[in-house]
Amino acid sequence: MARITLEHLAHSYNPAPKVEEDFALKELNHDWIDGEAYALLGASGCGKSTLLNIISGLLIPSQGRVLFDGRDVTTAPTADRNIAQVFQFPVVYDTMTVRENLAFPLKNRGMDTAEITRRVQKVGRMIDMEAQLDRKARGLTADAKQKISLGRGMVREDVNALLFDEPLTVIDPHMKWELRTQLKQLHQDFGHTMIYVTHDQTEALTFADKVVVMHGGRVVQIGTPQELFERPAHTFVGYFIGSPGMNLFDAEIEGSQARIAGASVALDGHYTAQGRTQVGVRPEFIRVAAEGAGIPARIRRVEDVGRHKIIRLEVDGARVNALAPEGAAIPAGADRITFAPEGVNVYADDWRISAGGEAA
Numbered sequence: 001m002a003r004i005t006l007e008h009l010a011h012s013y014n015p016a017p018k019v020e021e022d023f024a025l026k027e028l029n030h031d032w033i034d035g036e037a038y039a040l041l042g043a044s045g046c047g048k049s050t051l052l053n054i055i056s057g058l059l060i061p062s063q064g065r066v067l068f069d070g071r072d073v074t075t076a077p078t079a080d081r082n083i084a085q086v087f088q089f090p091v092v093y094d095t096m097t098v099r100e101n102l103a104f105p106l107k108n109r110g111m112d113t114a115e116i117t118r119r120v121q122k123v124g125r126m127i128d129m130e131a132q133l134d135r136k137a138r139g140l141t142a143d144a145k146q147k148i149s150l151g152r153g154m155v156r157e158d159v160n161a162l163l164f165d166e167p168l169t170v171i172d173p174h175m176k177w178e179l180r181t182q183l184k185q186l187h188q189d190f191g192h193t194m195i196y197v198t199h200d201q202t203e204a205l206t207f208a209d210k211v212v213v214m215h216g217g218r219v220v221q222i223g224t225p226q227e228l229f230e231r232p233a234h235t236f237v238g239y240f241i242g243s244p245g246m247n248l249f250d251a252e253i254e255g256s257q258a259r260i261a262g263a264s265v266a267l268d269g270h271y272t273a274q275g276r277t278q279v280g281v282r283p284e285f286i287r288v289a290a291e292g293a294g295i296p297a298r299i300r301r302v303e304d305v306g307r308h309k310i311i312r313l314e315v316d317g318a319r320v321n322a323l324a325p326e327g328a329a330i331p332a333g334a335d336r337i338t339f340a341p342e343g344v345n346v347y348a349d350d351w352r353i354s355a356g357g358e359a360a
């Protein structure tokens with residue numbers, strides 16, 4: 001296990017980058033805490049694989065350093081980093097049996113046979129392939145082969161880090177859940193530093209202690225699932241995480257009041273905001289009402305989705321979503337919305353600010 005430090009790290013695939021847009025990965029400084037499980041989450045093309053490949057040594061960054069427990073490994077080849085990697089598509093030896101595939105990384109390191117047998121058996125059980133250990137990998141389904149790749153990633157207990165690049169893409173939905181649970185268990189048992197790349201928020205939020213959200217080549221927030229839900233640091237985090245995502249209202253911020261669609265909303269303190277100002281409120285924190293103060297809103301439709309209802313609204317020409325518990329009644333003649341104060345976030349030019357005007 002190792003602490004992984006990224007210092008002034010940035011990467012451009014253009015050999016002579018001039019402007020920030022030339023960088024697929026914008027400058028990043030971060031310590032990945034030893035033994036934590038991280039998910040790198042973001043839409044396609046946001047730079048997740050670029051960052052992972054720099055950590056694994058497949059790519060040398062155009063700027064900055066990578067340290068493993070303080071040792072500079074920026075230009076060290078993958079083989080010298082003592083990491084295990086699992087990619088999106090299976091990497092297995094077809095002519096070997098499942099058992100031999102799983103044992104391969106251990107044999108390579110000269111581990112004694114009894115210990116290899118013990119570990120292979122254990123991992124075989126974790127990936128639900130105990131019965132197939134003596135089958136050749138050739139002819140197995142892509143899904144089974146990917147389980148072998150995952151097993152090979154998990155079989156060593158002495159690695160600095162385990163890196164996963166969308167490893168469950170080819171796995172069927174039920175097994176996905178099972179394997180994710182196994183990976184989490186493995187993390188609890190061995191405390192490996194794990195970095196897991198995905199564009200699927202459920203996968204990220206259920207797997208990781210901390211989620212690193214990337215957008216346009218930039219890390220926009222690193223936080224626990226709860227922090228990302230309650231205090232999205234960037235409007236992208238609000239929109240990308242949650243179902244439906246956070247609502248954004250154009251707002252004029254006047255001290256401790258926000259004006260939205262002609263109505264006043266009390267804020268939790270005094271704000272000095274510049275640029276484009278918005279108020280972000282997740283659907284869970286919006287209530288519909290028929291009387292009292294509120295922002296004028298029109299209900300377009302109500303969708304019952306099992307545990308709760310999604311209320312689709314229109315506010316000042318924009319689409320807004322609210323969530324209500326399944327049994328909650330929607331007041332007759334509802335024509336306004338209010339916000340639960342703890343769910344209100346203020347943004348200036350897409351970044352969350354806190355009372356006092358500081359970036360949050």
Ligand SMILES: Nc1ncnc2c1ncn2[C@@H]1O[C@H](COP(=O)(O)OP(=O)(O)OP(=O)(O)O)[C@@H](O)[C@H]1O
Pocket residue numbers: 013024042043044045046047048049050051199
């Ligand atoms: N070898 C390369 N040469 C030039 N540009 C590249 C190369 N690899 C990636 N890019 C560009 O860098 C940006 C980040 O790509 P990257 O693969 O890191 O994103 P990602 O978030 O992993 O996406 P995906 O989920 O689709 O794999 C994209 O604009 C991509 O087109």
